[in-house]
Amino acid sequence: MTLFLQLDFAALSAAVLACLACGLLGNLLLLTRQSLLGDAISHSVLPGLVMGFIVTGTRATLPMVLGAMAAAVIAALLISLIRRLARLEAGAAMGVVFSGMFALGIVLIEVSGARAVDLDVDCVLYGQLEALIWPAATGFSSLWDPAALADMPQETRTLAGVLALTLAGLALLWKELRLAAFDPDFAASIGFAPRGLSLVVLVLVSVACVAAFWAVGSILVIAALVAPAAIARLLTDSYRGQFLISAAAAVAMGAGGYGAAIAVPALLGLDHGLNAAGMMAVVAGFLLVLAWAFGPYGRSRRVAMA
């Protein structure tokens, strides 16, 4: 048990926390048909990460996270600016911004020599979940021992903070976000500025993306943003249900994917481990297929309507 806490608990928590924060916010993107925004943001943070590294010259987490968040917010603002000024469709604006900023990040890596100092591509794509360990854990009592908790990897603690921020934002703006997502014109007409609210969503998504990105990589970020919300959409027609089911799906995806990454190689007798972030995306895809096949709003509804 102590071994589990030391070797797996921090990583498992990071996975579940990242999936929960992203999965809950993903609902707001899905319901406003902006799911691609997560992909845009997770690519756009790259130049910010590199700038954080260049400015400080170290791989310290804080400056890079700050740089990434600045880049994410800039990307989100650029996207909404391009949409309004050029009157481009959202997908087109995102495509322009995120490919441009990702390319800028690659160029910055090349010209700054950051590549030599292990800002490596694998870490960006898959994250470093396996590196999250908690050597200070001595048993279950460590879970409520402040000294031991302070020794948790910073990624896990950051993700816990981000999830708390996400939950606070959703609780505080519950009715406002629903209003702006459903009918932005009406929201504006009664003085609930939808532009300000969508900016709040963008900032929350950016923060969650960056924190999750750090722990679990860019592939999982987009899967965690889209998959839980999509699964819930197939299972419920209620707004509260959408968030509750997406939360359950996010936990299943995070814990199931992490567990599968350990269990599957053992079952198949493989001599190398499987990537946890990749397995989470696989689990999410599997859940999505189940929801489509058996959920009340998936395949069966279409059959019933035909």
Added chain:
Amino acid sequence: MSPTPSALELRNLSVAYREAPVLQGVSWRAPQSGLTAIVGPNGAGKSTLLKAALELVPRLSGEVRFFGQELRQARRRIGYLPQRASVDWDFPATVLQVASMGRYPRVGWFLPLPRAERERARAALAEVGMADFAGRQIGQLSGGQQQRVFLARALALEADLYLMDEPFAGVDAATERAIIDVLHRLGRDGRAVIAVHHDLATAPQYFEHVCLLNREVVAAGPMEAVFTPENLSRTYGGRLSMLDEAALRPSSPLRQPLRAVP
């Protein structure tokens, strides 16, 4: 400055999408109360006029006053009914949740909806005959029922001026009747309703005032004085159909004067 300020006054309002002008120098004083139709051909800028007044689309120039005030001061007195097709009806929300949005200005930011406010929204649903559907998902409603839910949401605002964008578009006969009853009640209560309306045959029956619009105001005023074949052909530029012209003949059964609803 008149003693009773107009519910909606536009001064030299101009709006353009990209380069194309949609509204050019529109000046219009809507009556202080009663039912007013905005009538004009497709692309005349009818919906844009409402949206520009509410600052939902940017305007190039011009001023807008509601009851003699800026939008910001008068917002609580204004109720907007967007086009039904402007939202995604697959959105996971119930009929009551949508109607309750009309109470949000009373609740304010951050707070959950109190039970009393929810009951006000329920009463608004009852007014349009949708009380039995309160728990229903909005995607399961017919077009006419969806329009009634939008109307209930607007009623829940308890506004003095309603700006309605095609309230009769694509609704069944029963819904049309229900909506007109509600509009007449609002008129009797001294509220002002300004509605974009595209059916020339019913316009004189339903509305007391009219604003004929085609990128600029062609004519505006009381229905009998303004809703003439000459003015209409100026508005539509000779694009009136035979059917519409028939409806406008003085002898037409469609041109009965507005009857008070018992």
